[in-house]
Amino acid sequence: MKAILILIGIIPLIRLFVLGYQDALSANPIEFITRSTGTWALVFLCLTLAISPLRKYTGWSELLRYRRTLGLFVFFYASLHFMIWFYLDHNLNLSEMWSDVLKRPFITMGFIAFMALWPLALTSNQWAVRLLKRNWSKLHKLIYLIAILVILHYFWHKSGKNDYQEVFIYSAVLVTLLLMRVKRS
Structure with missing residues (x-):
């Protein structure tokens, strides 16, 4: 099942390659x-945050096996989102990138959210x-702050x-998912 989830997770990327090959990426590729x-990073964020409530309400504990994979797809698509912006919009120019991060609030929020994803991605393994130990769970609660930052970025x-x-x-989906956790606590 995890292999199927991985295949499903790369479909959006394959779609971009196909559209690029067909020269069909719109007037502004x-x-x-x-x-x-960015949209796919957000979709995978919603799916990742939906796992625990779905497990709670359906009793299907098997879902927990897929949360890490979904979370890593959040990081994967957020990394692509960042790298495309940095490479294609800023030509890998660090000073231009920092100027954009400091000047535009939506870029600032997206950048902070992306940086906050790094420790989660790096610690998404059994080692x-x-x-x-218990600090792993505390660290991974950072995903809730990331969700808020992502919505601010998008807004x-x-x-x-x-x-x-x-x-x-x-926003409605994420607020609902976050409130389900607050209610659960």
Whole structure:
């Protein structure tokens, strides 16, 4: 089942390659690729956060086996999102990138969220679980802050275009998932 999940997880990337090969990435391919990878990072974030509530309400404990894989797809697509922005928008120019991070709040939020994903991705293995013990669980609670930062990133990005429909949908999903955890505690 995990192999099927991995195959499903790379379908969005394969789709981007196919669209690129067909020269069908829209009039602004850089923007299309950047937004697509960001959207898929957000989708996988929602799916990752949905695992515990789904397990609780369905009793299907098997779901927990897939949370790590889904979480790593969050990091994978967020990394692609960042690298495309850094490489294609800023030509790997660090000073230009930092200027953008410091100047635009939506970039700032996205950057902080991406940096906060690193320790989660690096400790998403059994060795780190054994090494960190109870601190591993505390560290991985950082995902809730990341979810809030991602929504702020997305909201401020869309606010420049007065386009809030998708933001409200993802916000509602994430707020619901976060409230389910608060209620559970």
